[in-house]
Amino acid sequence: MHGVKMMLAAGWLGLAPFALPSLAVELRGTGDLGLVIERANGTVAVVETTGRSVLCEVAGLGDLSHASAVFDRSARYGYVFGRDGGLTKVDLLTCGIAKRIVQSGNAIGGAISQDGRLIAVSNYEPGGVKVFDSAGLGLVADIPAVPAGGGAASKVVGLADAPDQRFIFSLYDAGEIWLADLTAPQAPKVTRYEDVGQQPYDGLLAPDGRTYLAGLFGEDGVVRLDLWHPEKGPERILDGYGRGEAALPVYKMPHLQGWTGAGDLLFLPAVGRHEVLVVDRATWQERARIQVAGQPVFATARPDGRQVWVNFAPPDNAKVQVIDVPSLAVATTLSPGKAALHMEFTPRGESVWISLRDENRVVVYDTRTLAEVASLPLAAPSGIFFTARAHRLGL
């Protein structure tokens, strides 16, 4: 198996630049490709979801704890955001590094602009957002996240691309949301929303590009900003969903990105509580809360919205639960294996890939039969990112 992988990789590497028809180079598209972060050794694996295999691995990406990736619209290049501030442009076809920079001391993810020309990175140290051109990764703009009252720059979380060539993000330490317009990339225009709540820990943009939500760690609540009416400012939803109970310790920060609306509902992991919160997207009121097997980390809807898959913080992270959306109940509890960190659906959702960090493998489930259909050996896998993300807002 390894031999085949190596040959494939070598073939691409050697021949891709001189793709003469006479050499009968096997051409391929990228729509069924993806990247899996192998977080312990600074490597990403290029995978394909049609035959469910690992094509090759790209090493030398630095500290990949909490790493994530976005794709350019050609879906040939993946931009991998490392914890150590590394930003690496990976060529999925040649299986190599097209460009790599270390742009800060400590980073937490990024986004690609609506037109695909800009890459924004969310930084902890120094706190702020840096924007690069997606071709050569040259610095285009630097937006230090200095709060309204001055003082130290805040850590930035929940960075997403928004329509009209904007980026939106939250200031963890300062409790602010910023909307940055990069239509003139060298001179970003930033709209600040202050005092949105305590410790926004993550944010997401809805797939329709209209709604930005930031989860508040320091209080039980979520902030919503309607990008069709940004002048109205942020509004609190799910206020006090803990209902005054003592705050529960949180063993892993929930992640909001990964939300896909399921019909008129959306599903959000509660902070600390063993619950998935269900919100009505028309009224923004709580519709239900679903008891689950642990503290949810991701609550991710299958692309058609029929199921929501939930994984958990330690010590319950060997389980994954599947919520049946029509009945708003847990339909199945799966035990895929130790440390199920991340779940990614294939573009139309017939399969879901689940990384099992502590078993050094990724498993693939059929979402109709809920049976395991493949297992791929990979070192300490964490994030899984398929190229279909290239064509979706907010990812």
Added chain:
Amino acid sequence: MGRPRPWLLLALMPLTGASLAGEVPDAARQAELRQLLLQDCGSCHGMTLKGGLGPSLRPTALAQRSVDDLAATIYDGRPGTPMAPWRIVMSRLEARWMAGMLKDGLDARR
């Protein structure tokens, strides 16, 4: 002065790699705790422990903190911050062992 009583010895001894038998988890458990440190603590503090949403846990950053203090933070958490009490997955002594390992630096204990 006679021989120090065991409990006194325990209280006075700085927790290092050479601490009392019984305080040190066995090799298999040490491997589990190291994994926990790198992966689960690493979620917030970075896998190289230089900090993330949570502060740096490198020896230079922890120089002013005592082992007891760190062990209490690990075991009981820090209310008002995202730092959770990790007593759900470890004993108090294991928390002390973790604190000592952080103070020494991971490489010193490899």
